[in-house]
Amino acid sequence: MNDGNSGSNVKDTADAVRGIVEAVPIYEDLLQPATQELGKGLHTLSKLVNIALAPVSGLVWGYDKIAEYMQVSMEEKLQDTPKEDIITPDPSIAVPTVETLRYTAHNEELRDMFSNLLATAMDRTKAAKAHPSFVEIIRQISPDEAKILKVLDGKSPSPLVKLRLYDPKTNHFAEPLINFSTLPYEVGCSNPELGPSYMENITRLGLTNISYSTYSVNPNAYDSIYSHHIINEWKLVAGERGKRFEVNQGALTRTAFGQKFFESCILSS
Numbered sequence: 001m002n003d004g005n006s007g008s009n010v011k012d013t014a015d016a017v018r019g020i021v022e023a024v025p026i027y028e029d030l031l032q033p034a035t036q037e038l039g040k041g042l043h044t045l046s047k048l049v050n051i052a053l054a055p056v057s058g059l060v061w062g063y064d065k066i067a068e069y070m071q072v073s074m075e076e077k078l079q080d081t082p083k084e085d086i087i088t089p090d091p092s093i094a095v096p097t098v099e100t101l102r103y104t105a106h107n108e109e110l111r112d113m114f115s116n117l118l119a120t121a122m123d124r125t126k127a128a129k130a131h132p133s134f135v136e137i138i139r140q141i142s143p144d145e146a147k148i149l150k151v152l153d154g155k156s157p158s159p160l161v162k163l164r165l166y167d168p169k170t171n172h173f174a175e176p177l178i179n180f181s182t183l184p185y186e187v188g189c190s191n192p193e194l195g196p197s198y199m200e201n202i203t204r205l206g207l208t209n210i211s212y213s214t215y216s217v218n219p220n221a222y223d224s225i226y227s228h229h230i231i232n233e234w235k236l237v238a239g240e241r242g243k244r245f246e247v248n249q250g251a252l253t254r255t256a257f258g259q260k261f262f263e264s265c266i267l268s269s
Contacts, residue, residue, distance in 0.1 A: 061101060061102050061103075061105045061106070062102075063098070063102075065105075066098055066101050066102065066105060069101075069105065069111075070098070070101075070115070070118070073115045073119075074115070074118065074119055074122065077115060077116065077119035078119055078122060078123065081122075081123050084124075085123055085124040085125055086122055086123065086124070087122055087123070087124050087127065088122070089118055089121035089122045089127075089130075090121055090127070090130070090132070092132040093117065093118065093121045093130055093132055093134075093135060094118060094121065096132075096135045096136075097114050097117060097118050097135050100114065100135060100138070100139055101114055104138075104139070107143050109143040109146035109147060109150075110138060110141075110143060110146055113138050113146060113265040113266065114135075114138060114265075116264065116265045116266060116267070117130055117134050117135065117138070117264055117265045120263075120264040120265070126263075126264070129260055129263055129264045130264050131260065131261075131264070134261055134264055134265055137205050137207070137261065138265065140201070140205060141201065141202065141205070142198070142201075143190070144184065144189040144190055144191060144192075144194070144198060145198045145201060145202055147184075147187045147188065147189055148183055148184060148187060148189070148198055148199075148202065149202060149207065149258075149261075149262070149266060150187075150266055151183070151186075151187050152183075152208070152252070152254055152262075153254075154254040154258075154259055154262060156216065156218070157214060157215065157216045157251030157252065157253050158181065158183060158216075158251060158252040158253070159181065159215065159216045159221045159222050159225060159249065159250075159251060159252075160179050160180060160181040160199065160210070160225075160250050160251065160252050161177075161180050161181075161222065161225055161231075161247050161248060161249055161250060162175055162177065162178040162179065162180070162212065162247075162248050162250065163175060163176055163177040163178075163180070163231070163234050163245070163246070163247055163248075164245075164246040164247075164248060165234075165237075165238050165241070165243040165244070165245060165246075166243055166244035166246065167242075167243060167244075168242070168243075168244055173246075176234065177196070177230070177234060178196055179195075179196040179199040179200060179210060179250075179252075180195065180196055180225065180228075180230065180231070181195055181196075181199060181225070181252065182224045182225055182228055183195065183252075184198060185228075186224075199252055202258075203252075206255060206257045206258065207254065207255060207257065207258035207261055208252050208253060208254055208255060208258055209252070209253050209254075209255050210250065210251075210252055211250055211251055211253070212248055212249070212250035214250070214251045214253065215249040215250055215251045216249075216251055222249060225247075226247070231247070
């Protein structure tokens with residue numbers, strides 16, 4: 001009796017398995033059009049990605065090209081340096097500089113900073129100023145930020161402001177615009193509207209200091225800020241919302257560390 005049941009179970013199981021196997025092609029046929037369309041979509045996306053990335057491969061410099069550029073650049077920057085003062089640069093500066101140039105050398109602002117840093121490291125009389133961390137700092141700044149650092153006056157504060165909109169009913173306030181400066185517009189930054197974040201980043205890196213207890217004593221220093229269209233637009237917004245408009249004056253100053261960076265990576269350009 002048990003043997004009969006066993007045989008029946010085996011047959012039932014075999015039939016069930018056979019049914020599943022036979023049904024698989026049906027599911028494949030049903031999915032085939034969708035799979036084909038997905039394949040076409042992925043192929044199209046792949047082509048778009050390749051097209052978008054193609055220019056990037058051309059921006060990555062090989063070591064031969066870097067060596068050629070460095071040879072010309074160092075000869076130019078060290079032409080007034082006595083031969084006896086030209087030394088082999090510290091590997092902790094030279095090696096990461098060359099490596100980073102592979103993907104930053106296409107940008108003139110950053111390329112020049114790296115060249116200046118390497119030239120400083122190759123001058124016996126200046127090598128101590130070339131801090132290894134400067135390589136990483138240049139990696140973390142944008143070309144726009146490099147433009148700002150080049151013109152930032154180390155002797156007098158650079159004016160910046162933050163805006164406050166007061167609610168007269170609650171006496172609460174909001175600060176919709178902080179660390180605004182006209183400097184990014186004046187030096188021709190590609191994205192001057194990102195100026196406040198630029199100021200914050202170079203301060204984060206220890207190159208500058210932002211303070212609203214320090215400000216420029218030049219009575220005309222803030223004129224270009226007060227007359228800027230962005231400030232005037234916020235003034236209109238404040239009036240429309242019934243808010244009291246206030247501008248707090250501040251300043252961006254170069255730190256002692258930032259001064260060393262300036263002397264090593266910018267001054268000799």
